Amino acid sequence: MINIxxxxxxxxxxxxxxxxxxxxxxxxxxxYMNRESLEISLEKGLTCFWSRSRQELWLKGETSGxxxxxxxxxxxxDKDALVIAVKPDGPACHLxxxxxxxxxxxESDEEEEFSLEALMKLIEGRKTDxxxxxxxxxxxxKGLDKILxxxxxxxxxxxxxxxxxxxxxxxxxxxxxxxxxxxxxxxAGISLDDISKELxxxxxxxxxVKQEKMTK
Numbered sequence: 001m002i003n004i005x006x007x008x009x010x011x012x013x014x015x016x017x018x019x020x021x022x023x024x025x026x027x028x029x030x031x032y033m034n035r036e037s038l039e040i041s042l043e044k045g046l047t048c049f050w051s052r053s054r055q056e057l058w059l060k061g062e063t064s065g066x067x068x069x070x071x072x073x074x075x076x077x078d079k080d081a082l083v084i085a086v087k088p089d090g091p092a093c094h095l096x097x098x099x100x101x102x103x104x105x106x107e108s109d110e111e112e113e114f115s116l117e118a119l120m121k122l123i124e125g126r127k128t129d130x131x132x133x134x135x136x137x138x139x140x141x142k143g144l145d146k147i148l149x150x151x152x153x154x155x156x157x158x159x160x161x162x163x164x165x166x167x168x169x170x171x172x173x174x175x176x177x178x179x180x181x182x183x184x185x186x187x188a189g190i191s192l193d194d195i196s197k198e199l200x201x202x203x204x205x206x207x208x209v210k211q212e213k214m215t216k
Contacts (some may be wrong), residue, residue: 004038008080015082016049019092022071022085023196024117028092029100031060045070047084066090100139116182116192123179124186139183147187148182 011014014032031049033041037057040048044059047068051058061067068086075082093100120124126136134168141149154177161169185191 002075002079004035004042006079007038007075007082008078009035012188017047017049017082017084019047019068019084019086021098022087023193023200024115026099026115026117027101028068028086028088028098041070041073041084049085061089064090064094064184068092075145100105119179120182120186120192123182127186136183139180139189144187147180147184151177151184154180163190 007015013034015029015034015038017029017033019031020026031047032052034050037048037050040057040059041068047060047070049058049060050056067089068084069089071085071087073082073084088098091098093102123136126134127140130137130141139150157173158170158177163174174179187197
């Protein structure tokens with residue numbers, strides 16, 4: 001762990017701060033901090049920046065309610081830039097979008113960017129805008145019982161592959177299971193954020209249990 005005195009602020013007393021969603025790892029915004037705003041951020045556990053245009057402190061969410069709860073702050077190797085992982089209460093951008101970085105300039109034709117969030121959006125799209133010949137659309141049309149049956153079948157396939165200690169097959173079957181569980185999530189109105197929050201709450205409980213065991 002380093003301390004604030006080791007950071008290198010520029011000639012204007014500022015340091016760039018890249019804010020990312022701690023759950024999705026998506027870049028939310030790029031802002032600047034001075035020593036005072038960083039100290040406020042550390043004290044409150046909320047991002048506070050220095051507005052270069054208004055020349056004043058800016059506590060993110062103070063007017064919009066879209067606070068950013070700090071999970072961690074990490075400096076780069078030169079200690080002149082920060083990455084701040086946060087749990088956001090709402091959109092990061094003043095335009096109402098999740099991230100300030102939404103205007104794509106270039107994308108490779110050979111490789112597509114993959115994320116669970118993008119897959120969820122694709123699955124949801126197959127539910128709202130039904131596509132003929134789509135297996136996902138077929139599952140939604142058949143309804144909950146069909147989806148649950150597939151989740152059950154894929155769970156069994158995972159168990160069989162894992163029992164056989166076939167790593168490649170286990171990866172394949174887990175991927176099938178994850179996909180069908182995501183279809184179920186869309187059907188049930190459950191988001192990835194809902195799951196992240198539940199797992200995060202369990203992490204806290206597990207941490208407390210470990211601490212209690214250590215004190216005994």
